[in-house]
């Protein structure tokens with residue numbers, strides 16, 4: 001058994017910022033990542049940037065843009081917190097404390113009323129993640145455990161061997177964690193456990209996310225009895241590079257912010273027929289416009305044209321994107337490149353308050369795994385890195401203010417029962433394909449009653465199969481992910497089924 005003050009599950013921007021802030025105050029923090037390379041996360045992949053403060057900007061102007069993108073469903077208190085504290089935190093924590101160097105000029109992204117996006121060319125996420133990782137590695141109070149995948153949260157009501165604990169309020173005391181190299185399950189106890197596991201794009205056939213983004217945190221919280229909300233609001237990014245048979249590569253919104261034009265299958269602009277802001281319309285509008293044009297022309301992709309810009313400027317402003325396109329045989333400077341929409345961001349997740357508290361005591365959720373209500377029915381570009389930063393800081397402040405009174409009750413808990421029956425990899429692979437195709441075809445950009453009904457039925461049957469398979473097979477990171485993937489997919493589908501109103505990125509044709 002291992003114990004600590006704070007167990008942080010995930011080391012993207014949200015988990016890392018919280019760990020750093022609390023470790024600096026003397027708390028012993030354990031940070032887990034399922035990846036071998038701790039830099040592997042959605043945060044590292046962020047290209048466009050992080051919202052900051054433009055010329056003549058105010059929290060009110062910033063908030064107005066967030067509300068408009070969120071289609072009126074945003075939580076006003078969450079919007080106010082981010083708009084008022086976010087830019088200051090970027091300055092104080094990212095620039096002054098961590099010393100991250102950003103470009104001197106701000107850029108503009110879709111649905112922002114002015115240029116207010118701070119960026120490190122097109123590798124902003126990597127610049128932030130590398131600085132945070134360097135700071136964490138140098139911090140003696142932080143223990144980073146790589147290839148350690150949380151399986152389930154340990155709660156008093158589910159796991160305590162002290163019978164009377166079931167009468168206490170629902171409380172989390174740590175997690176069962178699979179150590180991949182040692183092939184064993186550890187119990188890690190913590191005074192406070194924090195889910196910072198990121199998104200869920202991997203449950204879709206086409207996604208901009210890395211493979212760890214399979215909804216692990218949401219599934220763990222759901223099994224532990226936490227409130228989950230707004231799961232139907234999955235944002236699809238309009239432009240990923242169309243690469244048949246390969247993982248999609250995101251072509252940042254910033255390209256359109258800098259003037260890139262969308263072209264239909266006849267290589268003609270079309271966004272003027274869908275929205276007055278054309279290419280800079282909210283993401284859901286752009287993604288559905290592309291999807292609609294693809295359907296009417298029976299095309300597998302459309303085009304993005306950046307050829308109006310000078311090649312040298314393009315190479316300097318978007319070094320990652322120009323080289324990634326070139327690596328796949330496309331020349332961004334001289335020809336339109338093929339694009340398709342892909343699942344990108346989860347606006348819903350584990351319901352939390354302004355300090356990241358979930359409905360379970362001693363359990364918080366921050367970053368993309370959480371639902372603060374900030375994004376409402378759709379997310380404004382470049383606000384998710386900022387959300388991770390703001391909620392990590394708000395949670396850190398609140399935790400520190402009452403730390404000395406925190407409970408350190410760790411009950412006796414049963415050992416994990418290990419099986420040595422190897423999981424059949426053909427079953428694992430086929431189950432993933434079924435989940436991804438079902439979600440893409442029936443719970444994707446455009447949803448309808450019959451499609452959702454079909455998806456619910458298929459996912460229910462598959463979940464039964466996977467759960468019984470999970471009971472018998474030897475534990476592995478893939479199996480943990482599959483069990484979480486099917487549950488997350490079901491939660492999205494149930495949310496989409498229940499909500500008959502089209503709003504933001506949830507669009508029903510019926």
Ligand SMILES: Cc1cc2nc3c(=O)[nH]c(=O)nc-3n(C[C@H](O)[C@H](O)[C@H](O)COP(=O)(O)OP(=O)(O)OC[C@H]3O[C@@H](n4cnc5c(N)ncnc54)[C@H](O)[C@@H]3O)c2cc1C
Nearest residue numbers: 010011012013014034042043048049150198367368384385
């Ligand atoms: C291609 C791309 C571009 C983007 N561009 C931008 C942008 O320009 N601006 C912006 O604001 N946002 C952008 N986003 C969104 C943004 O990057 C994410 O929303 C944000 O980084 C999420 O941060 P996080 O800390 O919540 O999670 P992540 O950064 O995803 O980190 C999750 C962590 O949890 C770990 N983990 C997951 N499950 C487990 C488990 N069971 N056990 C242990 N560890 C686990 C992972 O290994 C990882 O360390 C982009 C996203 C993508 C995919």
